[in-house]
Amino acid sequence: MALSIPYRIMESCEQPYLLIANPSNKRTAGLQAARAKLGLAPAAVLSYEQLLSGDACIGDALRKLAGRGDIIIRLDAPGENPAVERQLIAWGAPDRNGDDMFWSGGSLPNSISIVSSEALLLPPEHGRIWHPAQWYRGYCRFLAAMQREVKASGARAYWVNSPGSIAKMFDKRTCWQLFERHGLQLPALPAAAGSIKSYEELRAAIATSGMKRLFIKLACGSGAAGVIAYQTNPRTGEELAITTIGSEQASSGFSFYNAGRLRRYSDAKDIRRIVDWVCGEGAHIERWIEKESFEGKAFDVRQLVVNGKACHTVARLSHTPITNLHLRNERSMDMKRLLPEDVRQAVQQTAEKALRAFPGSSAAGVDVLVQRGSSATYPIDINPFGDLLYGAEYEGMNTYEWQMRQLLRKE
Structure with missing residues (x-):
């Protein structure tokens, strides 16, 4: 068994x-x-x-x-x-x-x-x-x-x-619901989790919620694939979408791919196309919370948690709103330069609490956002395979050495 x-x-x-x-x-x-x-x-x-x-x-x-x-x-x-x-x-x-x-x-x-x-x-x-x-x-x-x-x-x-x-x-909609059930502070949603199925429904949710800046995420995506930082100007109605998503016209319609670098879309037809595709495949959409910054770069934190204890930590810094390391963004292990002690502890506690929402798991990488100006911490993603952290050490061990070491320690 x-x-x-x-x-x-x-x-x-x-x-x-x-x-x-x-x-x-x-x-x-x-x-x-x-x-x-x-x-x-x-x-x-x-x-x-x-x-x-x-x-x-x-x-x-x-x-x-x-x-x-x-x-x-x-x-x-x-x-x-x-x-x-x-x-x-x-x-x-x-x-x-x-x-x-x-x-x-x-x-x-x-x-x-x-x-x-x-x-x-x-x-x-x-x-x-x-x-x-x-x-x-x-x-x-x-x-x-x-x-x-x-x-x-x-x-x-x-x-x-x-x-x-x-x-x-793997399902960001389910993660949000589990985090909420376990009392974690979360970015607000413009509509019920997973309920927005199209660009038109997105626009209706924006009108109802008043949220003008949103992150739209492919519910089962990873590595920034299918992530859109979206905003609309409340005065002019102009839209901007920053995303890795590219699209190409084919005989059977449009195909979509991860461009590996960020693109900026301002044409409503282009934005409608990519939003309709993401929402059609299943989307998680949440309020865009401004990340803490360091030397002009926004950052969030990938916090590894093993057996309920926070260990290896990597900050992901970017000049853009999307910080994933797949986009060749900067990484830093020097958390003391980036955050004060109390906020670093809050990041670790948030990550540990996030993993407790999944009682069948003992190791995961939790992405924690620190809100600029308030130091509030939000778990924005959790990855069961989030331990591939180059250069990160904890007690002199890399992520795999640390996990294997736990097998040798007495209970």
């Missing part, structure tokens, strides 16, 4: 550790290097591609590891692999059966979905954002399958982050 609790403390270095990941990924390399440095046996690795295609079974892997103690299972990021992306889109297709216990979006409209056979033939176009809602549905189905198969195996196993908690973290 798989349990969703914080890391199980190791009795010896031989306790088996099973990693579900893309084997050639830098995350996998970082974790294995940390285990080697601490004298731990290499993690057994199951690839997403093999599991999704049916060429591997997690039950078989668990049986091979049986008899060596309780098994720790870590699900890592499925990204940066075109074959895995296609498989997940195929798993989420309307013509394919799957367990939708973690998916709350209902049926996918024909306008944003494709059948599984077409999904497997999607070309590898760099930056192209293919069917994000269907991808998320496929990942939810995969997570449900992993949970079911581990339970059926009878193995005594512990998830680092349970499949259900990972599915919830």
Whole structure:
């Protein structure tokens, strides 16, 4: 029976550790290097591609590891692999059966979905954002399958982050609702979470709420993909959208991609097109709160939390409203220069409280916004795979070394 609790403390270095990941990924390399440095046996690795295609079974892997103690299972990021992306889109297709216990979006409209056979033939176009809602549905189905198969195996196993908690973290609408339920201070919404489905509905929500500056986010996006910093001038009605989203005209309509750099749109037709696309795939929309700044750069904080305790911290600084490190923004580990002690503690406490909203998880990166002028802290995102923080150290260890070290400490 798989349990969703914080890391199980190791009795010896031989306790088996099973990693579900893309084997050639830098995350996998970082974790294995940390285990080697601490004298731990290499993690057994199951690839997403093999599991999704049916060429591997997690039950078989668990049986091979049986008899060596309780098994720790870590699900890592499925990204940066075109074959895995296609498989997940195929798993989420309307013509394919799957367990939708973690998916709350209902049926996918024909306008944003494709059948599984077409999904497997999607070309590898760099930056192209293919069917994000269907991808998320496929990942939810995969997570449900992993949970079911581990339970059926009878193995005594512990998830680092349970499949259900990972599915919830991937949906910004669900995250907002869970944060609110746990008493966290949050940016206000112009309308009920997930209720805005189009540009016209956005404009109506702005008129009703009076919010003129908003962040529009693809609900299941990451790495700034599908994020729009939107504002409208209350006097002239002019609009401005700052985003990584690019679009191209094709024979079948417009396609959308992550440009990898920010673009500014002021033409209403362009803004309508990208907002309609994001909202059609599922959007989370919240008030734009001005971030604290340092030397003319706005910043927020990626705070890693492991076993309920804040550890590694990276500030993300940018001359733009969007601070994601994927956009080659500046990073800083010198938090003492950026924030006073009481605010740094508030950031850590906010992140720790945010992770407690997901009781099936023991490690996540929490993005915390510090409001300019008030020092109020807001959790604006949580990432179950948010521990790839280059250069960040805590007690002399990088993020993977720190997490593996927790396995060696007594309870």
